[in-house]
Amino acid sequence: MNPRTARAMGMTALVLAALTLPLWVTLPYFQHLIILALIWVVLAQGQNLIQGFTGYVSIAQAGFMGIGAYGSTLLSVKLGWPIWLTMVAAPLVTAALAVLAGYPSLRVKGHYFAIVTLAYNMVIFIVLMTWSSLTGGEAGISNVPRPPSVAIGGFVWDLAGRVGYYYLTLIAAALATLLCALILHSRVGRVLLAIRQNEALIEAAGVQAWRYKLFAFVISASLAGLAGALYAHFIGFLNPDAFGVDHSLNAILAVILGGSGTLSGPVVGAFAVVFLPEYLRVAENYRLVIYGFILVAATIFMPRGLVPLVAQGIRALAARVKRERR
Amino acid sequence: MIIEILQQMLNGLAIGSVYTVIALGLTVVFGILGIAHFAHGSVAMSGGYLTFFFGERLGIGFFPAMALAMVVGAVIGLLIERLAYRPVRDAPHINAFIIALGLTMMVEGINLLAFGADQVVIQTPYRGVFNVGGVAVAELRVLVIVTACTLIGTVALLISRTKTGKSIRAVAQNRPAAVLMGVNVNRVSAIVFSVSSALGAAAGALVGALLAIAPGVGEGLAVKGFAVLILGGLGSIPGAIVGGLVLGVSESLAAGFISSAYKDVIAFMVMIVVLLFRPEGLLGKR
Secondary structure (H helix, E strand, O other): OOHHHHHHHHHHHHHHHHHHHHHHOOOHHHHHHHHHHHHHHHHHHHHHHHHHHOOOOOOOHHHHHHHHHHHHHHHHHOOOOOHHHHHHHHHHHHHHHHHHHHHHHOOOOHHHHHHHHHHHHHHHHHHHHHOHHHHOHHHOEOOOOOOOOEEEOOEEEOOOOHHHHHHHHHHHHHHHHHHHHHHHOOHHHHHHHHHHHOHHHHHHOOOOHHHHHHHHHHHHHHHHHHHHHHHHHHHOOEOHHHHOHHHHHHHHHHHHHHOOOOOOHHHHHHHHHHHHHHHOHHHHHHHHHHHHHHHHHHHHHOOOOHHHHHHHHHHHHHHHHHHHHO | OHHHHHHHHHHHHHHHHHHHHHHHHHHHHHHHHOOOOOOHHHHHHHHHHHHHHHHHHHOOOHHHHHHHHHHHHHHHHHHHHHHHHHHHOOOOHHHHHHHHHHHHHHHHHHHHHHHOOOOEOOOOOOOOEEEEOOEEEEHHHHHHHHHHHHHHHHHHHHHHHOHHHHHHHHHHHOHHHHHHOOOOHHHHHHHHHHHHHHHHHHHHHHHHHHOOEOOOHHHHHHHHHHHHHHHHOOOOHHHHHHHHHHHHHHHHHHHHHOOOOOHHHHHHHHHHHHHHHOOOOOOOOO
């Protein structure tokens, strides 16, 4: 079996497994977690675009997720827009804000960019907490509605239930991954990778790096906005706690853990970040310490993340099998 | 009106001088080792908690407790440098920054485990208030400003006048050349980290006496510290002083005259406006 067929077979198995998942994962608890993980895939793909591809760590992902979540909720609850429309509007609103935020902050490089984005996340959090006439403050907004069912021919896609919503988030996660794949394999993607490797060189080659950085930042934020809208209408209750700085750090952890700069890394990382706390529940008090330790240890000992590590292992194993056959 | 403005400015100078101490700790690490040591704010919070703890348990005064906390802070700094940052010294800078984020989570978590989630205010005996032309001058605020100035002056002297300071400056200017001249880079980075973390611990104690310490305050403090560096221009000590005072005063004026809930928002807006019009900082060279 050559590697390409093995890969194709693996992908087919994965797609089939994802499509039939509600048939064999029937526990509501696991379905709930998987939906959250898929929402986090959208978020982590966005984070990977700016952090993994472009090499600029943004610590505002959870803040932008909050903009999307509150944006979609307020548009549907206060202005009565249809939810399908607000779910499309949420990433656009977030993108518009990201243009405003990104333009000044991309003037500083590296670490300082990270700090400025962190300040944005804090500003977003403070505004969500303080502007209570609009956002409900710390008490938040309850009863955020689910999107209405869709009838396609004789088939009714019911989004009030967990299974229906699973497919919505699956589509969103797949589209986010596809979008990142398209960007990565385009000219823009190559420029982003070049910025990560040597920004001064690419500017000397006549490329206006800031445009590309802004593009990556805005797309990254709008994916977070989409994730926020999906989250709000799934959980049904919003308060600012879900959009604080520590959740932005989790998004960074997801990218590092999975494999930054790869397409499958954020998927693995998102599942890890959602499922890990469930298994660490016994050690609730130690969670922050353990998370921090994982982040430090992963950066020192496997800076390229789980996916490249496992892929390397499989390749080494395959080579060994081949040699032994001979 | 004028009195009130002066009053807020004085308050701003006190908190601004603490921001300068934080920023100084950040700028020596960044200028010399190129690490954006984001966990600095959380280490500062540890210093505040330790000062409180020593004061309560050992029954010693504020300044001896702060000195003890600075010693512990220096040890924490040494450990952080040796165990977390040194292994990635030759890796891309982004790795060191991600380690800093991980350290932030760890130090915050340890603070939470060791000292609980309750807000802590360090009690000091300096409760006097003088009246200077209608402006209430609190004894504590004056002492905070004096302490901050002493710390800043000591570090400036250490860097500019001693042999150790010379080797620190040499590493900052050109690391390979410094190594060739026989400067022990490991020793320099250990010294820089212990000095920086001791400064951070002192700043945490001052914050605990002036305001309060609680989980999450450390991250905000680190962001403020970096905001000061962005305002003042990177890697410059005078810049850190000017930046800290500008940030502290604008924050206090905003809290007094606009809204205290939005004071941090306004402080960050000042930073963003400076980025837009003078990205090299107020005192930076073009």
